[in-house]
Amino acid sequence: MDGKKCSVWMFLPLVFTLFTSAGLWIVYFIAVEDNKILPLNVPDRKPGSKRPPYISIAGDTPPASCVFSQVMNMAAFLGRNHKGNVSFSLIICFKKSLKPLVMAVLRFIQLKPKVLNPWLNVSGLVALCLASFGMTLLGNFQLSNDEEIHNVGTSLTFGFGTLACWIQSALTLKINLKNEGRKVGIPRVALSTSITLCVVLYFILMAQGIHIHASRIQWGLVMCFLCYFGTFAVEFRHYRFEIVCSEYQENFLSFSESLSEASEYQTDQV
Template sequence: MSSLPVSVPIWSPHCLATFSSLKPSFPSCFGQSRHTASPMTAWIVLPVSLSAFSITGIWIVYAMAVMNHHVCPVENWSYNVTCTEEIARPGFPKTCCTIQDIPLISKCGSFPPESCLFSLIGNVGAFMVVMVCLLRYAQVIEHSHRCWINTSALVSGCTNALGLVMVGNFQVDHAKSLHYVGAGVTFPAGLLFVCLQCVLTYRVAVTALDYWMAHVRVALAAGALVSLVLSGIFFIHESFVLQHAAAICEWVFTVDILVFYGTFTYEFGTVTNDTMMVGLQQTHHHSGVMMGGAAGAMTLGMGAKGLKSPGGSSTSTHLNCTPESIAML
């Protein structure tokens, strides 16, 4: 007969002493390793994907619209009041253009099949924008910077995403009012978001590289501001040339904002599980959701600690110390 394995009592002096002191050796009593908040470097893919997917997508939409004779190419500056019906030549752009053929981004995505891709880009891009805004919001809080600027940046970023959904799903030639409402929301909200993020970048900057990134973002924000203002000024004129210039400025603004979102790759390499928890807990706190039990204790621990120690997670460990929970282990 084989001998039964001898089990070590859970109330052994070694385990009890270790449990009471809450030292890192505690989990070794149960054959478990201690959880550490290692950087989730996979998050660096999110900002890059947002920029690459959106910029590539809108240029594909533009190319499809040009080839399908729905808009004129951006290098065309000659427009007519009216045009006679011309025979479409596959693979060649239109030769006679009117003001309806100006290659505004919204105009490029007005008709199928490119309108389908345009809606997809708007919806997917809006989702990724919200994810970037939430992670950045939590990351700034994690560095003990709880301020109205960070909250305003989160609100403006989510508003920008809402406007993107409206722009992408309500085409300008089929639902003009809703489309213009979406454009009137997403452009100013996007500009406000990048401006607030410039301020936050300076606030949390520590190294020379951090300040260099802040300077780059200021340059991008300045370019976005100038291009948006010029686009609005040119758009209200009836001149064909100025309308075409407004379209170019709109393209510059959109690409500029998307490149700005891509720069968050610099910070997202340090996102950890604790960063995610900070964002979720703060979101629940502001929405009035009461978190109890261990989650509430973790919220208090996060709020007291604020700034993580380099390369690790928060040092506060909250455990349920009742005998029943130990017996379950």
């Protein structure tokens, strides 16, 4: 498939990466201007000064928290932030995880007919889904409102997000879609390495109470995650995904069989 026939699905990871990263930096600048957090470029934190510029703290109080929730809404295209009981908030979380989950499912479908042992592809899907759900917990259960659930979201996002990056890197190199495995896989391995180092440094600095440096590492970590999601555009540009509604028939070809028999230039059906 030539460059003039790139699928519009390539814009899904790009839009997610660009708009989410831009939205998070807007939250940061609002919190700095509102004197809620220290700037990232301060030499060190002075005793009794403002709070360190963690993303969770930047989006913890209005007006930055309002923008933070809206960033999550736009990332998922639906849902709105509510402060209510836990069960209703969890429903909103599932709605807000739509877009990352869509990318995770599309990636799983894209690789399914190519892998011989499906366990690695299934593991990548599960890890991305858990990381996406963790992101929604971070956005809905702010640090000052429910620290326990917020910390669960942090663990899910950073832990399973890092695992998902390594799995997808391995799949990229192993499957080698369109003979672009090395071209995409090497940057993904580099990003996965950076993410892993950032996670380790983040928790070490947090444990030692060096919050300014820990917050800087956290911002770098999140930007690496978002850049990683953006790299899915490389493979998505070769594929089209459609939802097919058909009357049930006993001899109707199964989804897996349809994908296996489809040529590399045909439409992938969901």
